[in-house]
Amino acid sequence: MELVMAITTGLLFAVAVYLILSRSVLRIILGTSLLTHGVHLLIMNMAGLKRGSAPLISEDTMSYTDPLPQALILTSIVINFGVTAFFLVLAYRANQTLGTDDLEKLRGGDENE
Amino acid sequence: MSLLHVAVFIPFLFSAGLLVSRKFLESMHRGWLALPVPILLFVFFLWHIPQVQETPIIHAASWIPSLGITITFNLDGLSLLFALLISGIGLLVVLYSIYYLDEEKKDQQRFYAYLLLFMGAMLGVVLSDNLLVLYAFWEITSIASFLLIAYWYERERSQYGALKSMLITVFGGLAMFAGFILLYVMTGTFSIREIISQVDNITGHSLILPALILVLLGAFTKSAQFPFHIWLPDAMEAPTPVSAYLHSATMVKAGLYLVARCSPIFAMQAQWFWIVSIGGLITLIYGSMKAVRQTDLKALLAYSTISQLGLIMCLLGLGSAAGLQTSTATSLFFAQATTAGLFHLFNHAVFKGALFMVVGIVDHETGTRDLRKLGGLIRIMPVTFTIASIGAFSMAGLPPFGGFLSKEMFFTSVLNIRELNMWSLESWGILIPVLAWIASVFTFMYSIILLVRTFGGKYDKERYHNKPHEASIGLLVSPTVLASLALAIGLFPALPATWLIEPAMTSVHPHLLTPGEHFHIHIRMWHGWTTEVWMTAALIAIGALLVILYKKRGWVLSGSGEKARFTLNRLYDKTLEGSEYASEKLTSLYMNGSIRQYLIYIFMFFVIALSTTMLALPVFTLDFSDHAPIDGYELAAIVALGLAALAVPLSQNRIASILLTGAVGYMVTLLFVLFRAPDLALTQLIVETVSVVLFLLCFKHLPKLKKENVKISFKMTNALIAAAVGIVVTFIALGVSSGHDIKSISDYFIKESYHLAGGKNMVNVILVDFRGFDTMLEVVVLGIASLGIYALVKLRVEDRGDQTSKLDTNRLAGFVGKRPFNSNDVILMTAARIIIFIIVLFSINLFFAGHNAPGGGFIGGLLTAAAIILFAIAFGMDAVKRVLPVNYRTMTGIGLLIAVLTGAGSFLFKAPFLSHSFGHFQLPILGETELATAVIFDLGVYLSVIGVTLTIILSVGRER
CATH class of the missing domain: 1.20.58 (Methane Monooxygenase Hydroxylase; Chain G, domain 1)
Incomplete structure (x- = not known):
């Protein structure tokens, strides 16, 4: 299971990096979303998968999966939502104002040197 | 803290005060506000003269105790001499500037703030015993000098001069700093006094020569010694009071101070003697020869200052020969040069200060400083002329002024050095007095030229823009005081010798005295028919002759045009230009503005750093034995x-x-x-x-996704990097999931979440309790993001010009009139009415259950927001506004406030921020209920998440 998950994580990272390196802003944003998923799976993988029951205390079990990565990921999911939303709005405002979504063309002018 | 500390920090306080005095006393000249500072300081230091003659005054105040840095101020003879110059000349300069800058109404406070900043820093330099503190003050003087040279910052020459002085002196300062660190490496202390007490241990050390050279770099750049002198003539762009104060009387003498102060440390090294003496001698001759050719009065004075600084430097070098001697008698013999140096330093400050002020008066009253235009002012400005003659005669070394005495002593010292029984000086050592004499002839020449060309000759009023007249009394007071002083020193040399020079000598040559002993210095006008007298007579005769010849040729020297030749200034300009060009080229080589490029750097670095680490270190193991099984669903x-x-x-x-x-x-x-x-x-x-x-x-x-018409190499690069990142990450994922050597800290959370926090849902307990602070800041980040989005959507940049707005309208023309979220789906609208309430109820359930079952503030908040979004989709964005007239930004704020207040509430119980408490209570109807403060915190999170999500969605959704 861990091996399959490792490969899946790698695949997600690869696709995400490929999208981030492209020119279109929309693709880049989708890339960052995929990257986040990859990171989440990586963190899950770190703690080991499917060891014990869900981290809810009950009398039936003594063994739980690691709750810490879950707390970290939960934080990350919500933050990611905020950042993606910001990024999206920034992208479409830039597109409206500057008339392009090609990052290779958005290199900054001479005035901000 | 002591009075000494107060003395150094008073100028800084006043400096800061002046900057904020904009509104206060609008009509008053700011100089009057600055004047009390130097008066107080001058009186303070005068008052300490008798005490310092007996023993230095030392006060320490701890500054950075962890690094062992204390601000120790040491007021000994040498410091006192400088402190008196700084405060005394400072007092006269401030007074003078009040009349000089009478037309600079608006920027006066800036001028005096900088001047006082300099005054405090310079006092710090000469009083600090700790080398690091000295360095800090040293750099502040450079900065103050920079600011003052650039006082008229709109002029290009001022900018150029300011930058040049800054670059050169700060370069030297950094070298000096490195030298100080080497001294620390050798001795283990930054205290000058302690280093001097260990001087025997460091004399043979291999680091002493680098330290010596680095410290001298600092001294030579600051004191404008050849070849670093080039900044001083350009510094003359500063207002003349600044030139008189910083660039002749005080700041440029900081280098001399450093050499004198460090003499006890380095004087045992022959290199010290050579570099300081020869460097000074070259500067002396070079400066005097350049000064003769100048046509601008201030440039003439600048080169003369360079030359005179070289003279003093040379004398300090010759005096350090005392350190190379074994017997006290011969040491004392050579130490006379130091006496001469310190005495001349004092004299120079006096006469050069007077001369600069005279030049300022001439400039102020006639509107020009060009020697080719000036002339005949003797009748119009008789008082100024008298002051100028005293200054010039003292500079030329004519009796009965102070400059004459120090010049005689200078001749004695250069003659004496032939008797140093080293390096066969007895044979070729005659060169030194000969060169010194030649330099003195030039010194005589430029002093006389200054006087004759400005005040002599015929008066031709056609040549002046303004009608020249004698200066006002306010302008004349300061130079008159200095001129009188120059005369008084000449007539009564014993006064400064006893009170100032003798204690200063004790600081420079502490090893020559047994404790309790004093130097005894006698300076006399007449010693009989000695070689020195003949040298003076000859230089007056030859100098006068040369001046007459020079005048006959119309004051023009052949070859005075300096075109197309190698000059140090050209070297400086080219170096600066070249390094700017090269660094720009280098930077634009990899910083080309393409974010993709930067990302490629980051990814490449990531791949290379991690893959080599994994290969090189034995941390990476593949161990599949522990892996969980996989089933079909997964x-x-x-x-x-x-x-x-x-x-x-x-x-x-x-x-x-x-x-x-x-x-x-x-x-x-x-x-x-x-x-x-x-x-x-x-x-x-x-x-x-x-x-x-x-x-x-x-x-x-x-915009639509265009088919990216890019080269195949572009795609291949991307694919290659993406594949590399993917592979590295795969291996990392495998590496971290194999072999768990490090025990997880989670056991603590698993064990304690119910006992300590009263919650059964560990994830939620971690979020709201154990790591509550993280969660709070996370919500803050979300809030910032949502406000950013709101601002991006709502605020338009209006000043973009017509072009963009036209483009905007064209682009958006297709959307006008369409309301994309007015759904006409009847099924959706009908279903939504019911489903929304179910979702909201469920979300509230999730929120309350969160502490013990899956759910909590985040999830509940998101779900509530999702319900409202569903409502918006079904009935339109505006319907939300009608039905739920809530300001979601305020809601975010309230949520945050609740979270923060819950956290702060624990202060009431003297517990750390965000400590939670819980208990089980017997409530009517509900039965036994658990109540925890963490739930209140979670409520804050809940409200903020709703606020954030809806701010985002509604801002975007209402956008046209």
Whole structure:
């Protein structure tokens, strides 16, 4: 299971990096979303998968999966939502104002040197 | 803290005070506000003269105790001499400047703030015993000098001069700093006194020569010694009072101070003697020869200052020969040169200060400083002329002025050095007095030229713009005081000798005295018919002759045009230009503005650093034994996830890409379920839904995905980097999941979450209790993001010009009139009425259950927001505003406030921030209920998340 998950994580990272390196802003944003998923799976993988029951205390079990990565990921999911939303709005405002979504063309002018 | 510390910090206080005095006393000249500072300081230091003659005054105040740095101020003879110059000349200069800058109304406070900043820093330099503190003050003087040279900052010459002085002196300062550190390495202390007491240990040290050279670099750049002198003539762009104060009387003497102060440390080194003496001698001759050729009065004085600084430097070098001697008698013999140096330093400050002020008066009253235009002012400005003659005669070394005495002593010293029984000086050592004499002839010449060309000759009023007249009394007071002083020193040399020079000598040559002993210095006008007298007579005769010849030729020297030749200034300019060009080229080589390029650097670095680390270190093991088994559901989900992810870059359609990304998200949700993470699954599910809505809302504003017509190499590069990153990450994932040598800290959370926090849902307990602070700041980040989005959507940049707005209108023309979220789907509208309430109720349930079962503030908040979003989709964005007239930004704020206040509430119980408490209570109807303060904190999170999500969605959704 861990091996399959490792490969899946790698695949997600690869696709995400490929999208981030492209020119279109929309693709880049989708890339960052995929990257986040990859990171989440990586963190899950770190703690080991499917060891014990869900981290809810009950009398039936003594063994739980690691709750810490879950707390970290939960934080990350919500933050990611905020950042993606910001990024999206920034992208479409830039597109409206500057008339392009090609990052290779958005290199900054001479005035901000 | 002591009075001495107060004395150094008073100028800084006044400096800061002056800057904020804008409103206060509008009509008053700011100089009057600055004047009390030097008066107080001058009286303070005068008052200490008798005490310092007996023993130095030392006060320490701890500054950075962990590094052993104390601000120790040591007022000994040498410091006192400088402190008196700084405060005394400072007093006269401030007084003078009040009349000089009478027309500079608006920027006066800036001028005096800088001047006082300099005064405090310079006092700090000469009083500090700690080398690091000295260095700090040293650099502040450079900065103050920079600011003052650039006082008229709109002039290009001022900018150039200021930058030049800054670059050169700061370069030297850094070298000096390195030298100080080497001294620390050798001795283990930054205290000058302690270093001097260990001087025997460091004399043979291998680092002493580098330290010596580095410290001298600092001294030579600051004191404008050849070849670093080039900044001083350009510094003359400063207002003349500044030139008189910083660039002749005080700051440029900081280098001399450093040499004198460090003499006890380095004088045992022959290199010290050579570098200081020869460097000074070259500067002396070079400066005097250049001064003769100048046509601008201030430039003439600048080169004369360089030359005179060289003279003093040379004398300090010759005096250090005392350190090379073994017997006290011969040491004392050579130490006379130091006496001469210190005495001349004092004289120079006096006469050069007077001369600069005279030049300022001439400039102020006639509007020009050009020697070719000036002339005949003797009748119009008789008082100024008298002051100028005293200054010039003292500079030329004519009796009965102070300059004459120090010049005689200078001759004695250069003659004496032949008797140093080293390096066969007795044979070729005659060169030194000969060169010194030649330099003195030039010194005589430029002193006389200054006087004759300005005041002599015929008066021709055609040549002046303004009608020249004698200066006002206010301008004349300061130079008159200095001129009188120059005369008084000449007539009564014993006074400064006893009170100032003798204690200063004790500081420079502490090894020559047994404790309690004093130097005895006798300076006399007449010693009989000695060689020195003949040298003076000859130089007057030859100098006068040369001046007459020079005048006959119309004051022009052949070859005075300096075109197309190698000059130090040209070297400086080219170096500066070259390094600017080269660094710009180098920077633009890799910083080309393309974010993709930067990302490639980051990814490449990531790949290389991590792969080499994994290969090189034995941390990476592959161990599959511990791995969990895999079943069919999981495999199906993973395959679906992989396919969806791979399809995203291949898709040429916006909606398809967005939906495919959403599919990946839902598959991840499924995996969370399978991995027994119910909270994560719930969160991811809702976030994914809201995200897709958001993407679709933004969708209409984004352009279509064009088929990227890019080179195949572009795609190949991307694919290659992406593959490399993917492989590295795969191996990292494998590495971290194999072999768990490090024990997880989670056991603590698992064990304690019920005991300590009263919650059964560990994830929620970690979020709101154990790591509550993280959560709070996370919500802050979300709040900032939502406000950013709100601002981006609502605020338009209006000053973009017509062109963009036209483009904007064209681009958006297609959308005008369409209301994209007025759904006419009857089924949706009907179903939504019921479903929304169910969702809201469920979300409230999730929120309250959160502490013990899956759920909590985040999930509840997101779900409530999702319900409202569903409402918005079904009935339109504006309907939300009618039905729920809530300001969601305020809601975010209230949520944050609740979270913070809950955290702060624990202060009431003297517990750390965000300590929670819980208890079980017997309530009517509900039965036994658990109440925890963490729930209140979670309520804050809940409200903020609703606020943030709806701010984002509604801002975007209402956008036209």
